[in-house]
Amino acid sequence: MAHTQRTSTERLTRLALIALLATAAGCASELDSNAYFPKTYTSDYAKIVKCEKSGAHGGKYVTTYVTKDAETPWKNKSYPFSEGTVFVKVGHSDSACSDISGYFAMKKLAAGSGGKAGDWDWQSLDADGQVTGSGQLGGCTGCHSGYKDNDFVGTLP
Ligand code: HEC
Incomplete structure (x- = not known):
């Protein structure tokens, strides 16, 4: 039981890290909200x-x-x-x-x-x-x- 818990905590941490990195990468390529034109x-x-x-x-x-x-x-x-x-x-x-x-x-x-x-x-x-x-x-x-x-x-x- 204890072992399973640790594993899922590790997995969650890893998922959170991946999500964070994906968000950071997404931000860099997003068009500035102050741009005169829409991203579309x-x-x-x-x-x-x-x-x-x-x-x-x-x-x-x-x-x-x-x-x-x-x-x-x-x-x-x-x-x-x-x-x-x-x-x-x-x-x-x-x-x-x-x-x-x-x-x-x-x-x-x-x-x-x-x-x-x-x-x-x-x-x-x-x-x-x-x-x-x-x-x-x-x-x-x-x-x-x-x-x-x-x-x-x-x-x-
Ligand atoms: C050395 C002259 C020069 C400078 C400096 C310049 N432009 Fe232009 N611009 C042009 C020319 C000539 C065109 C026509 C298309 C082409 O040759 O690229 C043009 C085209 C444009 C267009 C497309 C619409 C149009 O007028 O044809 C935009 C938008 C634009 N320029 C914005 C800017 C912005 C913003 C800056 C400053 C950050 C800037 N330009 C600086 C000469 C210049």
Whole structure:
């Protein structure tokens, strides 16, 4: 009896450890709850760029998504985009776009919000989906200011 009890305690401890490790691993790959886009973006957003080399974002390969409502306006170049539009650019280090090296996002604010490059907020996330910067990020707005004619969006249809 005593022996059985010890064994089941050991087994429980081992199970608890495994559960703890699994949770820790799961957390690392979870998308930050402060991200401008949901973790279901691959199915909920429209994919507007499949997999192409981007000279601007660190010479990496990128896949670009936009909120579904903005897909037609984007195709028709009907600017400005409406409030709540989110563009997500997923960075990849390989030409097959199989891994994720980071994310870049821009979220449309209310008209007249007075952002540094149009009415947008900017966000960068690391490979694990954790936010590394949000808001009026000078590194982003400086370059995107050049795309004023397309509502500060660099990707054209
Ligand atoms: C050196 C210029 C440059 C900088 C700096 C830059 N971008 Fe971009 N960005 C571009 C260009 C050009 C595109 C169009 C697609 C491409 O070539 O990758 C783009 C595309 C994007 C897109 C997809 C929608 C769109 O505008 O085409 C997002 C989202 C984005 N950038 C976010 C960011 C964020 C966030 C930062 C700062 C962390 C940033 N960018 C910094 C030049 C830049």
